[in-house]
Amino acid sequence: MRFSAQILIFCIVSFLAGACYEDPDCIDLRNDYVGFTFKKLFDRQADTVGVLGITTSGTDSVFYEFLNVGGSIQVPLNVTASSQSFIFNLLTGTYSMMVDYKSQPQFESVDCGPRIVITDLNVSQHNFDSIQITNNVAVTAKGGSNIDIYRCPITNNFKLAFRQLLADTVANGTALIENLHNVRLDYQPFLYHFNAKASSVVVPLNLASTTTNVLIDSKDSGLSSLDIRYQFETASIFEVCGNQNFIKNIEVAGTTNYDFIKVQKDSITDPPTTNVTLFKCPQTNLIEFQLAGAPAQGLLIKKVTASYTSEVFYQDSLTTKLVLPLNENQPQTNYTIEFEGATKQISIGYERTSQTFHGQCVQTLFSTVKVLSSDFTTPPVTKNDSIQFPTVVNFEITND
Amino acid sequence: MLCSLGAVAQKADTIKNKYMPTGIRFGTDLIALAKIPLSDQFDGWEVSADVDFYKYYFTVEYGNWQKSRLSADQSYSNDGNYFRVGADVNLLLKDPDKNMFFVGLRYGRSSFDELLTYNLTDAVFGDVAEVRSNTGMVSGWGEVTVGLRVKLWKELWMGYTARLKMSPSIDESGEFIVYDIPGYGLASKRTYWGFNYQLYWRIPVRN
Numbered sequence A: 001m002r003f004s005a006q007i008l009i010f011c012i013v014s015f016l017a018g019a020c021y022e023d024p025d026c027i028d029l030r031n032d033y034v035g036f037t038f039k040k041l042f043d044r045q046a047d048t049v050g051v052l053g054i055t056t057s058g059t060d061s062v063f064y065e066f067l068n069v070g071g072s073i074q075v076p077l078n079v080t081a082s083s084q085s086f087i088f089n090l091l092t093g094t095y096s097m098m099v100d101y102k103s104q105p106q107f108e109s110v111d112c113g114p115r116i117v118i119t120d121l122n123v124s125q126h127n128f129d130s131i132q133i134t135n136n137v138a139v140t141a142k143g144g145s146n147i148d149i150y151r152c153p154i155t156n157n158f159k160l161a162f163r164q165l166l167a168d169t170v171a172n173g174t175a176l177i178e179n180l181h182n183v184r185l186d187y188q189p190f191l192y193h194f195n196a197k198a199s200s201v202v203v204p205l206n207l208a209s210t211t212t213n214v215l216i217d218s219k220d221s222g223l224s225s226l227d228i229r230y231q232f233e234t235a236s237i238f239e240v241c242g243n244q245n246f247i248k249n250i251e252v253a254g255t256t257n258y259d260f261i262k263v264q265k266d267s268i269t270d271p272p273t274t275n276v277t278l279f280k281c282p283q284t285n286l287i288e289f290q291l292a293g294a295p296a297q298g299l300l301i302k303k304v305t306a307s308y309t310s311e312v313f314y315q316d317s318l319t320t321k322l323v324l325p326l327n328e329n330q331p332q333t334n335y336t337i338e339f340e341g342a343t344k345q346i347s348i349g350y351e352r353t354s355q356t357f358h359g360q361c362v363q364t365l366f367s368t369v370k371v372l373s374s375d376f377t378t379p380p381v382t383k384n385d386s387i388q389f390p391t392v393v394n395f396e397i398t399n400d
Numbered sequence B: 001m002l003c004s005l006g007a008v009a010q011k012a013d014t015i016k017n018k019y020m021p022t023g024i025r026f027g028t029d030l031i032a033l034a035k036i037p038l039s040d041q042f043d044g045w046e047v048s049a050d051v052d053f054y055k056y057y058f059t060v061e062y063g064n065w066q067k068s069r070l071s072a073d074q075s076y077s078n079d080g081n082y083f084r085v086g087a088d089v090n091l092l093l094k095d096p097d098k099n100m101f102f103v104g105l106r107y108g109r110s111s112f113d114e115l116l117t118y119n120l121t122d123a124v125f126g127d128v129a130e131v132r133s134n135t136g137m138v139s140g141w142g143e144v145t146v147g148l149r150v151k152l153w154k155e156l157w158m159g160y161t162a163r164l165k166m167s168p169s170i171d172e173s174g175e176f177i178v179y180d181i182p183g184y185g186l187a188s189k190r191t192y193w194g195f196n197y198q199l200y201w202r203i204p205v206r207n
Helices: A002-021 B002-018 B030-038
Strands: A033-040 A048-056 A067-070 A072-076 A083-090 A093-106 A115-126 A130-133 A147-151 A157-164 A178-185 A200-204 A211-218 A222-235 A244-255 A260-263 A274-280 A286-292 A299-306 A309-313 A317-319 A321-325 A332-339 A342-357 A361-374 A395-398 B023-029 B042-053 B056-070 B074-090 B100-120 B128-153 B156-166 B191-204
Touching: A048 A072, A115 A130, A157 A211, A178 A200, A222 A274, A244 A260, A244 A274, A299 A321, A309 A321, A321 A332, B023 B030, B023 B156, B030 B042, B030 B191, B042 B191, B056 B100, B074 B128, B100 B156, B128 B191
Parallel strands: A033 A147, A157 A274, A286 A395
Antiparallel strands: A033 A072, A048 A067, A048 A083, A083 A093, A093 A115, A130 A147, A157 A200, A178 A211, A211 A222, A222 A244, A260 A274, A286 A321, A299 A309, A299 A317, A299 A332, A332 A342, A342 A361, B023 B042, B023 B191, B042 B056, B056 B074, B074 B100, B100 B128, B128 B156, B156 B191
């Protein structure tokens, strides 16, 4: 009896203590979002899509307005409904989708409030090329995906790259970032890459023709007009996409301020790979003067002129250095530098040799560069007696 | 020959007698009754009965369970009946009073209704006030039990039953996700524990 009574008391105390654990932990997440992932049918990898806006039934809100979307996006679901329509305004067109689901509240505790559990997500209608449901339980605003949206291959995305070659043997040099005004196509009224800085551009070739003219307007390199010629091959790679015209045998001609053009790949791929590259040869004639004692914001230069050209450099400019072209046809170049309140002359002498880089760039190389004469009070200091590209400081000059 | 046949017959009678019930106990759960005045969120009762077959006890339990939760933004309530059937094995065979320390198994089944009202804040689709109900819900579960039955005075018995409840089947036909199953507890828990502190009156049927 005594033993039994002790066990009874122990168990009653345990019961009262255990009552504290009745309420579950609050789950502080709203799982009432549907996640979409844009993908390419071609490689089933995530696609980057230009989204103008996504709207959905039951609200005037616009989601992901004017955004480039790569990876997954999440849009809220109406927890009081059992289906919801979505309108996707994308750069490539307008698409719709109807998503059905089962929404059930789950009572957690009086402190937590109800949690909404959305399951059985399903797509009952859409006009995308293809979709796949990967998870039928709604996700949170923080991430997750339910529906993969696939698109058919884009067969006319032509990629053009800009490259700067160096005075070395490294093929293709380095990416050249162009300050573009825009890129225009002869068959469309749109401006592409407007006021963009880019080392490559992608533009759609005309699928209704076997030629497209691409006009590149660059702040740095002026106007370049490229005539792209190509042929079509019709094929059905994916059943859902039907027959598509694939571009092959790309050829290019035109007038540019670049040194040469090279076709890298003569067919279009998705995602795009570089089809044509515009190369600039290394500039091996640029001498660099460091302005000693110049303030950080630069010294005011009225203008710089050279003895062999009428071109004016650095007109009314604040700068800490002067990078000027040498005369490739003479063993010396004379510069006149107008500072504020003083004009100085400097004469540079050098030896010249010729060398071909990358099979296309016949360059004059300058060595044994020296100051022949100058009227600077402080004599120019030689830092490097050979011209290099990218430039290095050759002389340090002081305006005193 | 006759002697040996008689011995076998007597042994069979002894075994038959051993499994004859000696009494039926009727009881109630004191904790359920005690919770009624102590908690404004619970109302319920539970009665039980068992009958012995040697060291085995066939057990039936039946109860009612009403719970409610209330806050400014939401309220929840349920109301349902449940029963459990099963058997216990008494491990104290040599106790002259037939006091019990037992282990056992149960199958529990509950039929119940639930009601949930709530307000939901939604910045996109607007705030909502909803009333959802689950009617005619049914759930079943299994239990492992352990406990004591102690003779206090004459035919008055007292005891407790601790039960590990497990694997509830969740009815998904309702308008919201089942929260609390009468007789089991929180539906979100795959295992749950319970405790009864019981008072019995035994009606002997033979010595």
